[in-house]
Amino acid sequence: MRLVIARCSVDYVGRLEAHLPPADRLLMLKADGSVSVHADDRAYKPLNWMTPPCTVHTSEIVDADGEDTGEELWVVENPKGEQLRITVEKIHAELSRDLGEDPGLVKDGVEAHLQELLAEQIEELGAGYTLIRREYPTAIGPVDILARDADGHTVAVEIKRRGNIDGVEQLTRYLELLNRDALLAPVAGVFAAQEIKPQARTLAEDRGIRCQILDYAKMRGTESDELRLF
Structure with missing residues (x-):
């Protein structure tokens, strides 16, 4: 340039x-x-x-x-x-100055970053939660996060920026597969996203999957733009 x-x-x-x-x-x-x-x-x-x-x-x-x-x-x-x-x-x-090849725009808040933040702050899922592994491999693809709750039970977490029905279906397939493993079963599911569509929430809860909203600004340690009363 x-x-x-x-x-x-x-x-x-x-x-x-x-x-x-x-x-x-x-x-x-x-x-x-x-x-x-x-x-x-x-x-x-x-x-x-x-x-x-x-x-x-x-x-x-x-x-x-x-x-x-x-x-x-x-x-x-x-x-x-x-x-x-x-x-x-x-x-x-x-x-x-030669600026070289630009890597392109990396969107803030993509699923990979959310996954990284949640793995580092696994307590966001609840008190007593511990991380087993990120990108836990299965025959049909990696589970975003595999964790244990306070009682020692296995929990599979699917992370999306915007949670929709497809994400719930994806987590359902992971849960069916993981629950065949005697070392992991019983495996519960958490569908975590910055925003979850009402239809997706209804389907998830009907299948016994817990939904959780991720506050990206809070997890990053930055202030939200939302107005607060106090």
Whole structure:
């Protein structure tokens, strides 16, 4: 990525025409070929931009006598022939850096993180609970968490961000399989999620599966955005 803070004017030539008069702006040139022009307001939205793929050609600007004016013309062009013509009068600052490949957005509160937090705070399931294992392997897939309650009974926990009927069915299949193991049986079930749909709760409770809401903010040790009376 290349960041350039410069005094410049910008002309867009294409389906429409637009002109930005000279001013100090931020020019952002990314490795994917995109170019965008930013002012010191408008949050993230650029004043003008060209999406990839596009090419960038720079040339010095000379006067009528062929003398170098100290200015540069950047011509950004896409395959359709549309152009962003940036006249750079003066560069105030410049930074270039290879950011490498981005891993992409990781959503906060995904099931894997909830599973990790609950394993670390297994007492959220109740007093006296202890962890046996995360991702307990079975012939039909891993159980999110296998634990023991205060009486020493085995408990299988299925974790979802939003609990629906499919999640209850999944836990039911795990319970049927685990209860065939004499070393584990009897195995109870807990369906844990940040939010559980009413239909899923009804089905779970009908099958003897306990439902539990997980307070993600509390488990992370962060404050909730909810308003409290006290």
